[in-house]
Amino acid sequence: MEIWQHSLNAISPVILKNVQTFNDQTVYKTVSLDGAKVKLLISNNGTLWDSNITIKNTEGTNVIGGRTYGEEKEFQIDPGIYTIEIIGRTIYGLQATYNMENVIVETGEVTEKSYNFKTGRAVIGGTYGGEAFDVGIKIVDAASEKTVYGGRTYKQNKEVILSTGKYMVHMFEHGVYNSSAKGAVFPIEIKEGETVTEIREIK
Numbered sequence: 292m293e294i295w296q297h298s299l300n301a302i303s304p305v306i307l308k309n310v311q312t313f314n315d316q317t318v319y320k321t322v323s324l325d326g327a328k329v330k331l332l333i334s335n336n337g338t339l340w341d342s343n344i345t346i347k348n349t350e351g352t353n354v355i356g357g358r359t360y361g362e363e364k365e366f367q368i369d370p371g372i373y374t375i376e377i378i379g380r381t382i383y384g385l386q387a388t389y390n391m392e393n394v395i396v397e398t399g400e401v402t403e404k405s406y407n408f409k410t411g412r413a414v415i416g417g418t419y420g421g422e423a424f425d426v427g428i429k430i431v432d433a434a435s436e437k438t439v440y441g442g443r444t445y446k447q448n449k450e451v452i453l454s455t456g457k458y459m460v461h462m463f464e465h466g467v468y469n470s471s472a473k474g475a476v477f478p479i480e481i482k483e484g485e486t487v488t489e490i491r492e493i494k
Contacts, residue, residue: 293307
């Protein structure tokens with residue numbers, strides 16, 4: 292006999308072997324489907340934040356996952372040791388993903404874990420001849436030189452949530468893919484809870 296919870300969780304089923312039945316008798320078996328629970332509180336600058344969650348076992352296999360929608364999120368899993376991958380939605384930068392390593396959860400207990408993303412905002416726009424201009428944007432992490440964001444302004448200022456740190460912003464004339472394309476390159480520094488506004492004339 293295999294018994295499992297009929298709900299969204301990652302609790303392994305209970306297997307009962309050699310269950311014997313008899314004529315004119317009712318055989319009763321009591322099983323426990325209690326697993327372990329992990330409760331996650333994911334925030335951005337102290338405010339609960341919409342994030343994607345993936346819980347992996349020690350072999351690196353995905354056990355269960357979900358989305359927080361800016362609320363506390365609870366998962367039921369087997370007791371064990373896990374890695375919890377957290378991706379902050381609409382956050383860009385090398386720190387937009389965080390792994391909680393070696394999280395221990397035990398039977399019948401609720402393990403609470405929290406993580407707070409530290410971000411700021413960049414408002415970026417391009418002008419040409421003093422008028423709003425449609426430009427492409429590429430934001431590069433200054434230390435690693437890895438691109439963390441790509442987008443387009445459509446003649447409007449673009450607001451991007453970035454992990455704290457230093458970046459290089461590349462703006463380029465949209466639709467022109469040769470050396471004649473107008474552009475601008477400049478550094479920005481993102482600090483926790485602050486907004487950096489850069490409206491640059493491209494040349």
